Amino acid sequence: MKPLTGAPSPAPLLEARAITVRFGGLQAVGDLDMAIGRNAIHGLIGPNGAGKTTVLNVLTGFVRPTEGELVFDGAEIGGLGVNGFARRGLARTFQNIRLFGAMTVLESVLVGAHQRFSANALSLVFGRRAARAAEAAMIARAYELLAFVGLGAEVADRVATTLSYGHQRRVEIARALISSPKLLLLDEPLAGMNAVEKAEIADLVRQVRAQGIAVLLIEHDMQVVRRLCDHLTVLEYGRKLADGPPEQVLADPAVQAAYLGRAR
Amino acid sequence: MDYLGQLLANGLVLGAIYALAAVAFTLVYGVVRLVNFAFGELFMLGAFLTASLMLPEVRLLGAIVPMPGFSLPVAAAGAIALTAALGVLVDRIAYRPLRNAPRLAPLITSIAVSVVLQSLAQTVWGAEELRFPEFHLATLPPVVLFDSIYLSVMDLVVMATALAAMLGLSAFIARSSLGRAMRASAEDQMAATLVGIPVNRVVAAAFAIGSGFAALAGLLYAQTYGFAHSSMGFLPGLKALTAAVLGGIGSIPGAALGGLILGLVEALGSGYLPNGTAWKDAISFVLLVGLLYLRPQGLLGKPELNSAGRGSLLGGASEFGAGWLRAAFGKLDGGLARAASAGTPAALGLLALALVVGALLPSDYWLRILTLVVIYGMLASGLNVIVGFAGLLDLGFVAFWAVGAYLTSILFVLVLKDQFGVEPATIWWLLYLNLPLAGLLAAGFAVMLGTPTLRLRGDYLAIMTLGFGEIVRVVAINWMDLTNGPMGIRGIPAPNLFGIALGSPRAQFFFALALAVVVVFAIARLVRSYVGRAWVAIREDEEAAEAMGVPTARYKLYAYAASGFVGGFVGVFYAHTQQYISPLNFSLFENILLLMLVVLGGLGTFIGPFVGALIWIVFLQLALDLPFVQAYPETRFALLGIVLIVLMVFRPQGLAASARVALTMPGARPANAKEAA
Secondary structure (H helix, E strand, O other): OOOOOOOOOOOOOEEEEEEEEEEOOEEEEEEEEEEEOOOOEEEEEOOOOOOHHHHHHHHOOOOOOOEEEEEEOOEEOOOOOHHHHHHHOEEEOOOOOOOOOOOEHHHHHHHHOHHHOOOOHHHHHOOOHHHHHHHHHHHHHHHHHHHHOOOOHHHOOOEHHHOOHHHHHHHHHHHHHOOOOOEEEEEOOOOOOOHHHHHHHHHHHHHHHHOOOEEEEEOOOHHHHHHHOOEEEEEEOOEEEEEEOHHHHHHOHHHHHHHHOOOO | OHHHHHHHHHHHHHHHHHHHHHHHHHHHHHHHOOOOOOHHHHHHHHHHHHHHHHOOEEEEOOEEEEOOOOOHHHHHHHHHHHHHHHHHHHHHHHHHHHOOOOOHHHHHHHHHHHHHHHHHHHHHHOOOOEEOOOOHHHHOOOEEEOOOEEEOHHHHHHHHHHHHHHHHHHHHHHHOHHHHHHHHHHHOHHHHHHOOOOHHHHHHHHHHHHHHHHHHHHHHHHHHHOEEOOOOOHHHHHHHHHHHHHHOOOOHHHHHHHHHHHHHHHHHHHHHOOOHHHHHHHHHHHHHHHHHHHOOOOOOOOHHHOOOOOOOOOOOOOOOOOOHHHHHHHHHHHHHHHHHHOOHHHHHHHHHHHHHHHHHOOOHHHHHHHHHHHHHHHHHHHHHHHHHHOOOOOOOOHHHHHHHHHHHHHHHHHHHHOOOOOOHHHHOOHHHHHHHHHHHHHHHHHHHHHHHHOOOOHHHHHHHHHHHHHHHHHHHHHOHHHHOHHHOEEOOOOOEEOOEEOOOHHHHHHHHHHHHHHHHHHHHHHHOOHHHHHHHHHHHOHHHHHHOOOOHHHHHHHHHHHHHHHHHHHHHHHHHHHOEEOHHHHOHHHHHHHHHHHHHHOOOOOOHHHHHHHHHHHHHHHHOOOHHHHHOOOHHHHHHHHHHHHHHHHOOOOOOOOOOOOOOOOOOOOOOOOOOO
């Protein structure tokens, strides 16, 4: 079989097909189709309780969908465990920041690089050169990423959970990036930030994309979404309400009704 | 049929007693989420108090004390009331300050309370059995069912009492306002407080009722078997806990069901299995382990009970008011923490000090004690891998230790010497082969035991590993051909190097030190790498670790394996220094002791386990010089328990809680980055 040539657009990076999630009798997500393009900044928006975080949990393996399939980078990944999703190149942050207590910033970020280490127990115990080199390389990479997310090297040895809220968010992003993911999923990265910080994080997201990493973003601030994203999916009551470029989607009366309430 | 019928009848009587004690565990767990190990001891006290109140006179602390000589019902009521009051007192002193403390603290405290009560009982009533006085109903002829099943009148009384107590309690919880408050507190303590329920009083009531039930179960048990003994509460306590978990902890009908099932299975098992009476304790624990594997929430329980909050086992603080004691602990913490996290120079300094002491100490006696300190320090280091770094509470660690000790003893004594007549001195090198071999065997064993526990968390994990530990001990006692049973194995040769016997206490101390260097070095290398970071990440937030690509199940097994390896490794040396081992060396108490050493010295540090071992073992020896302790040696353990309770209440995060170790390889940082503190 020859690959199709001259296809209208390259296959999307992540494709969710007919995803349905039921918790007991409650349907949180219904029959959702969604495609995240390579090198896209894809926004997932919708009113509170629309099922955005559930979708993100499905896309990262935290929630196994009741029905439907997930294809990432050409392979079905629905049956993998959470760490399998991470290993395939999906990295995430959490709505409520989940850094590891009692770990320094550097150590927390290095946990994100877990899959890049391969030394066995004996070479660790005997301190083989390869094991040391891998550790040194990852530590150097962690410092680079801390600088990339806008943190100085001086925070590296502080316990991560003692940092300010905004800095903790950045550590979380660095922790996700060090695994060299293909897709970064951010759950409300701008929540609780002031305008300056929001602009900085939005800028950071653009830089991430510039490195060839696609981004899925849950966000409530429509100004930011409009400027940052190049594709939007709108959820309401767990179903897809609209999908497309931001200007088109945000102008959709159905989307406006969902956010502002329907005209009587 | 007759035989079966008799077994069923016996099983029902035993089951009724287990069910009563299981209610105690379930009621308190339901309200405060605490596995109160001390109920086993309240069970024992119920028996002692009833027996004492029934007798005309009792020997207490060696002196004859006149007693009222009540009849059984009056004595039982008095004993139940006293035990209930004691239960409330224990809650007030030891548990209430820890309501919001990290989850390991109340568990350890309850174990400490257990130790205190048991050693006090042994001090007061002595180490011998107290014959349980006969009640006049017991002299009546037995009731005969179907011509062949004999039930004594007292058996019927036991069952009727249990049934009445259970029904009464169910009605109380369903109908009374205190019962409603209890159910509300069980659902959501915070919400219950907010709507004005005096939660502390409700918890006290749960402890009072639970302790009363434990006492009732204990006195019925003692009445049935005709004696009371200070250690009688241990196994029935574990069985009752098993029954509570079996039925679904938190559920009272579940406790009744679990108790009956356990009683029946034990009776049938001991009746039908070959050599069943010897194995009946293993039967209960196999049942427990199997059930936790297949249905962790128990038969009637809710699944969410198998969950524990995220975060460190000992992170967070006591809500106990500030005081000089707390400040003092804080100072001590500062010092210990500095020592524990100072890294390589401190470790080398400590080693140098140990070498100097080992070379100059003139007393063989103290050298032996210090060797024990090093052995316990190494074992605690092994346990620390799984508890301190990976955050998995393991109460079955002694099993790995036993595997190592038995492997080398069986090979040297039972196989080579007894079967082939090989002189141990001629195969001295086998010891050095056995060290890693036993480590690997125990690691494999640990992975085998760890696999079914992967889905369990918190208290359930502790209970399941405890079950495993007990199974191993029962096997060691009963598998005569392999282990020589309770007689143990004698004549294990002292370590030997190129034909030079290292039998002297000084040589053994240095040998132990050498092994300790290996153990600490290997653990430190593993912890200061991506493996250790994965462990700590699992401890702090398992889901987030998984999302970062850490295969958490596999890394938990690695932690079991590493901890098992150390256990087996040290076990080999232990057997050769003691030259005699028996199943008694590997009891649950030893496991608890190791856990205490780790907590005492600082969870998740490298030196902490040794500091803990030094404090405890030296304390034990010094306590022996006190005249009071010489008169009542058991009070040493009570003292340890009290020290631990005080420590937990004022400093639940452990003595060296602020100590932490770096989780990156030393020297692997880029030159421009600042060196870690």
